[in-house]
Each structure stands twice: as structure tokens, then as C-alpha cells.
Amino acid sequence: xxxxxxxxxSTTNCSVALVKDAKVxxxxxxxxxxxxxxxxxxxxxxxxxxxxxxxxxxLSAVSIxxxxxxxxxxxxxxxxxxxxxxALDIPLISVPTLQSLALQVPKVKxxxxxxxxxxxxxEVYSAVFSDSYKEIRxxxxxxxxxxxxxxxxxxxxxxxxxxxxxKFLGICPEKNAVFIQGKLPSANEMAELSCSKFLKKDxxxxxxxxxxxxxxxxxx
Numbered sequence: 001x002x003x004x005x006x007x008x009x010s011t012t013n014c015s016v017a018l019v020k021d022a023k024v025x026x027x028x029x030x031x032x033x034x035x036x037x038x039x040x041x042x043x044x045x046x047x048x049x050x051x052x053x054x055x056x057x058x059l060s061a062v063s064i065x066x067x068x069x070x071x072x073x074x075x076x077x078x079x080x081x082x083x084x085x086x087a088l089d090i091p092l093i094s095v096p097t098l099q100s101l102a103l104q105v106p107k108v109k110x111x112x113x114x115x116x117x118x119x120x121x122x123e124v125y126s127a128v129f130s131d132s133y134k135e136i137r138x139x140x141x142x143x144x145x146x147x148x149x150x151x152x153x154x155x156x157x158x159x160x161x162x163x164x165x166x167k168f169l170g171i172c173p174e175k176n177a178v179f180i181q182g183k184l185p186s187a188n189e190m191a192e193l194s195c196s197k198f199l200k201k202d203x204x205x206x207x208x209x210x211x212x213x214x215x216x217x218x219x220x
Contacts, residue, residue, distance in 0.1 A: 003054065005045065006064075007065065007077050007081050009041065009076055011117060026049075026051050037077065045084075059090055060198070061091045061093055091204075095197070096127075096212075098125070103192070110131060112152045114158055117164055123143050125141055125214055126142060139212075144167055158177055160178065163183075
């Protein structure tokens, strides 16, 4: 029986889940428009563990959403995860943010899923997944135009999800586009991916692991 702590801080959603046997048993998140990670992350971590009647020493691993996303948010989440792994001598797991976001879309046969996270101006971080949540186009930082993702839209329904959706909604004329608004990455969808990696012992080097920023940090 393994307890895995899942941490998601790649966007404004500060989200923590306690997972047992690939199922979420406790979840706390601040689905807000402002970043609250520095103030709430450690409180949420302690809450989900204590609410289950456990202590941090009962954890078998910590799983972190590795990005892409907010530079500051990712730094806070990864720092917390690495600190716990060092202190408790447990493994670190990383989960691709855009893949876990795609899991919020219900399965629809012969469709595609595009997870997109807001970047600057008309730019997003995006990846394309099949109807079985397998990545079929790698993660990119790209500027949206009215012809973006056309090769997938020409083949069938494409479900767009994430806080980059609002940028694309106004310029995409395609009838096959389905926009799922108001959704952010959550630790809730990290459970299955994290447990799969745990069983395979697919762990990160705690000393050297870095978030997947995709682009260099630009201040201001």
C-alpha cells in the first residue's frame, strides 16, 4: 500500500492530492485567479496528510507536475517536493503537466485533445493527445493563429482545454473545435500517471531534477 503526495503548481491553481492505489483520497486546491502557492502549498500538504490520519513519514513518494507553466509556480512546487523527498528519503516522480490536464477531457472515440497553457501575448504551451491520452505531438511554445492545429481539426473533433483556450476561442473558425473553458491543471488527475511511474520505479534524481520550463525566464 503506497501513499503518494501529488503537487500541482504550474498555473494559478495551487493543488495537492493524497493518492492511495491510484485513487485520490484527499484533495485541496485554491482554484483562484491569483497565485497563492507560497502561502498555501505547505498548509495544503499538511492538511491532506493529517485529514487522512497520517503523518508525512507515511508517504511513499512525492509526485510533482513538472511543467511547462508559470516559472515561479513551478519553482515553488518543485522546491517543496524535493525538500520532502530529501527529508523523508523517498523517491521523486514527475508528471507532464499537459498530459495530466488532458485527462480532464472525457474519452470520445476518434477525437483529439489539445492541452494549452497560457504564455505571453498570443502564445501558449501546448501538446496534442489521442483519444486514449497518448501524446501524438510534442509540447511546444507557439503563437496561435486561425490556422493552428488545422491538421487535427480536418480529421475530426478536437477538444481544447486549459487557460490558453480563451486566446484561441476568438480566432478559431473550425466547426470541429470544442472549447472546454475554465479548467486548469489539478493534482486530481496526477494519480494514475504517478502510480504507474511508482510501480515502474520511474523516479527522478532529486538532486538534479529541474522543472520543464520550455522557455527561458523573462523578468517583468
